Amino acid sequence: MGVSEDGRALSAGADPADGLVVDEERARADPETVAACEVPGTAGRRGRRVGVVPAVAAGMAATAGVAALVLLPEAGGDAGRAHAVTPPPLRYVSAAADRSASEVLGEIADRAAALPEPTGKAVGTRYRVWSLSTQVASGSVTSEVVATDVRNEWHPDGSLTQIQETPEGAETFTDAPSAYAQPAPAGDEAFAAWLEAAHGRPTGDIMALQAAAHDLVTQQALGPDQRAAFLRMLAGTEGLEYDGEVTDRAGRDGQAFSAVSSSSGLPTRYTFIIDPATGDVLGQEDTLTESAGELDVPIPSVIGYEVYLPPVLES
Structure with missing residues (x-):
């Protein structure tokens, strides 16, 4: 088996969401079942988290725990160089050349806005975070896989309890009410202004918008008009491209x-x-696209992802 084949085999096992399949209808009715899905290959893994790239949720308590570090020899025969195995990229079905991101997002936004308001009160959310932890010490660079299952429980006063589950166990954190605890307004301009104010800095850059979106969707349940407003905001992001259809890491x-x-x-x-x-x-x-800098990963590499599961509804 060649190096590239070895890499595919190893990276498949390194993906904490590998094998996670969500039955959407059942998940909405029974989110406990979704969050309890076992992460293949993570039992018994131990490690130490020393620094995560990228940052997860500004203003939130840092996630804890790591999965095992797996190393793969660098292609080209450099026996002294090894890379952390990162999850395999998702497979995209190429989009038609005449379909722009703004056009497709506009259609989805119109579809979302026409939906009825959801039934049942959302009282929390569950999501899975995978990220890369890198340590630089004495000229040596090591990277580790960090996988965390998170549950945010929202309280009537706007405060939040966060439970983080890793192979090392569970930790609980509490946060005071934040700007994201207030319902986002409907209407494109009002929503965009509110999100930027809640984030505390401009959101025109895709990285900033991603961070703001994380805080938004993990701290409140968006209604149809709010979802549509966010999609139209995303559509205005500079350099945005439509990559096509994809099956996410929850199937x-x-x-x-x-x-x-x-x-x-x-x-x-x-x-x-x-x-x-x-x-x-x-x-x-x-996904790193051109250079890994000091990170101990090949190019290209998925260095972080988040999977947002259906909201937890009031029982």
């Missing part, structure tokens, strides 16, 4: 939209995966 059908930014210090492709029927944000992906 759900989505459509992908991405743009490249160097705001992190390295050229990175930031991707949103959107449910074409509802306008929900299903997940986000971060």
Whole structure:
């Protein structure tokens, strides 16, 4: 078996969402079942988290715990160089050349806005975060896989309890009410202004918008008009491209939209995966496209992703 085949075999096992399939109808009725899905190959893994790239949720408590570090010899025969195995990229069905991101997102936004208000009160959300932890010490660079299942429980006063589950156990954190605890307004201009104010900095760059979107969808449940407003805001992002259809890491059908930014210090492709029927944000992906800098990974590499599961409804 060649190096590239070895890499595919190893990276398949390195993906914490590998094998996670969500029955959407059942998930909405029984989110406990979704969150309890076992992450293949993670039992018994241990490690130490020392620094995560990219940052997850500004203003939120840092996630904890790591999965095992797996190394793969670098292609080209450099026996002294090894890379951390990152998850395999998602497979995109190429979009038609005449379909722009703004056109497709506009259609999804119109579809979302026409939907009825959801039944049942959302009281929390569950999501899975995978990221890359890198340590630089004495000229040596090591990278580790960090996987965390998170549950945010929202309280009537706007405060939040966050439970983070890793192979090392569970930790609980509490946060005071934030701007995201207030319902986002409907209407494109009002929504865009509110989101930027809640984020505390401009959101024109895809990296900043991704961070703001994370805080938004993990701290409140968006209604149809709010989802439509967010999609129209995303459609205005500079350099945004429509990547085509994709099956996300929870087995759900989505459509992908991405743009490249160097705001992190390295050229990175930031991707949103959107449910074409509802306008929900299903997940986000971060992929290094040109250089790994000091990170111990090959190019290209998925260095982070998030999978957003259906909201937890009041029982």
